[in-house]
Amino acid sequence: xxxxxxxxxxxxxxxxxxxxxxxxxxxxxxxxxxxxxxxxxxxxxxxxxxxxxxxxxxxxxxxxxxxxxxxxxxxxxxxxxxxxxxxxxxxxxxxxxxxxxxxxxxxxxxxxxxxxxxxxxxxxxxxxxxxxxxx
Amino acid sequence: xxxxxxxxxxxxxxxxxxxxxxxxxxxxxxxxxxxxxxxxxxxxxxxxxxxxxxxxxxxxxxxxxxxxxxxxxxxxxxxxxxxxxxxxxxxxxxxxxxxxxxxxxxxxxxxxxxxxxxxxxxxxxxxxxxxxxxxxxxxxxxxxxxxxxxxxxxxxxxxxxxxxxxxxxxxxxxxxxxxxxxxxxxxxxxxxxxxxxxxxxxxxxxxxxxxxxxxxxxxxxxxxxxxxxxxxxxxxxxxxxxxxxxxxxxxxxxxxxxxx
Numbered sequence: 586x587x588x589x590x591x592x593x594x595x596x597x598x599x600x601x602x603x604x605x606x607x608x609x610x611x612x613x614x615x616x617x618x619x620x621x622x623x624x625x626x627x628x629x630x631x632x633x634x635x636x637x638x639x640x641x642x643x644x645x646x647x648x649x650x651x652x653x654x655x656x657x658x659x660x661x662x663x664x665x666x667x668x669x670x671x672x673x674x675x676x677x678x679x680x681x682x683x684x685x686x687x688x689x690x691x692x693x694x695x696x697x698x699x700x701x702x703x704x705x706x707x708x709x710x711x712x713x714x715x716x717x718x719x720x
Numbered sequence: 721x722x723x724x725x726x727x728x729x730x731x732x733x734x735x736x737x738x739x740x741x742x743x744x745x746x747x748x749x750x751x752x753x754x755x756x757x758x759x760x761x762x763x764x765x766x767x768x769x770x771x772x773x774x775x776x777x778x779x780x781x782x783x784x785x786x787x788x789x790x791x792x793x794x795x796x797x798x799x800x801x802x803x804x805x806x807x808x809x810x811x812x813x814x815x816x817x818x819x820x821x822x823x824x825x826x827x828x829x830x831x832x833x834x835x836x837x838x839x840x841x842x843x844x845x846x847x848x849x850x851x852x853x854x855x856x857x858x859x860x861x862x863x864x865x866x867x868x869x870x871x872x873x874x875x876x877x878x879x880x881x882x883x884x885x886x887x888x889x890x891x892x893x894x895x896x897x898x899x900x901x902x903x904x905x906x907x908x909x910x911x912x913x914x915x916x917x918x919x920x921x922x923x924x925x926x927x928x929x930x931x932x933x934x935x936x937x938x939x940x941x942x943x944x945x946x947x948x949x950x951x952x953x954x955x956x957x958x959x960x961x962x963x964x965x966x967x968x969x970x971x972x973x974x975x976x977x978x979x980x
Binding site for chain 1: 761789804805807809810828829830831854911912913914915916917918919921922923925926929930932933934935936937938939940947949952953955956959960
């Protein structure tokens with residue numbers, strides 16, 4: 586397809602960091618840096634815990650393998666561009682399954698994980714043609 | 721910079737959800753309101769109804785209720801209330817008349833599915849590009865319109881704006897009261913206010929999987945244009961516009977690496 590090699594892009598701009606007393610990650614960092622991270626609360630409110638936790642285990646259970654985790658970078662703020670051919674690398678059931686993890690309430694940890702992992706989820710499943718920033 | 725409350729696991733550390741009964745209740749539920757097990761957030765059943773005689777029976781009811789995740793049970797109040805969300809570490813104290821309230825986590829709640837989709841104008845072929853906005857009651861109409869203008873000014877024909885909205889008013893009233901640019905194709909899918917922008921994107925994808933645009937730009941729309949989102953969307957659109965038939969990586973002089 587003509588857009589087969591087109592990049593995923595989350596259009597991030599510096600300085601964008603997620604910072605806590607225990608870990609800090611900047612947009613463009615590898616997702617693997619978040620392997621042991623959990624998001625217990627957001628905007629002062631507790632989140633329904635993802636299953637499983639922490640992020641690395643959730644990613645392996647619902648998104649993809651370790652290669653993809655290592656090859657993909659962090660997205661923030663819910664802005665990204667992708668293409669039909671990238672989305673179609675996964676079956677519809679893949680996205681439906683993730684929706685079932687995420688759409689269980691409005692304060693859910695899985696929604697935060699999905700935001701971080703947007704490049705791996707919406708950018709296609711093959712690390713070889715994964716997000717442009719991952720090279 | 722965003723603030724998250726986080727912890728980091730020591731390697732090999734196990735984390736388990738609290739699964740034993742805790743004293744107290746999640747929240748007061750409305751009497752006689754059974755609740756919607758497919759789309760609701762809470763509800764209540766009388767003890768004695770449907771074989772509910774004890775906490776185990778109340779849990780059984782929850783297992784059969786898609787949206788149920790927690791139950792609060794009291795024999796004295798003849799109450800088996802269910803909830804999709806509950807802060808089990810911060811339960812409400814039981815009333816004096818029913819100090820026997822116990823609350824227990826049963827299972828993860830099932831997802832709520834989107835239920836309405838509306839398109840302005842006749843159904844057409846999938847657009848070449850869609851800007852999908854995660855919209856909610858909090859989003860100012862002016863911000864929606866700013867995004868709409870970006871797409872309307874996009875130079876490639878067949879671009880569309882698609883709303884994945886949790887507005888309580890629904891799609892039809894929203895599309896009829898907002899004056900989107902006349903030339904713009906606008907789609908709207910109403911969904912529950914769950915999952916934040918990630919859930920909105922996933923719901924939209926599953927609904928449109930069989931008729932996807934060639935290029936998809938997704939953006940969350942909040943109370944205001946924070947995190948510079950509008951400018952970022954503009955940039956993403958411009959890059960496609962400059963090469964409408966094939967997306968391309970950043971030119972060297974505008975590389976992400978240079979920015980970061």
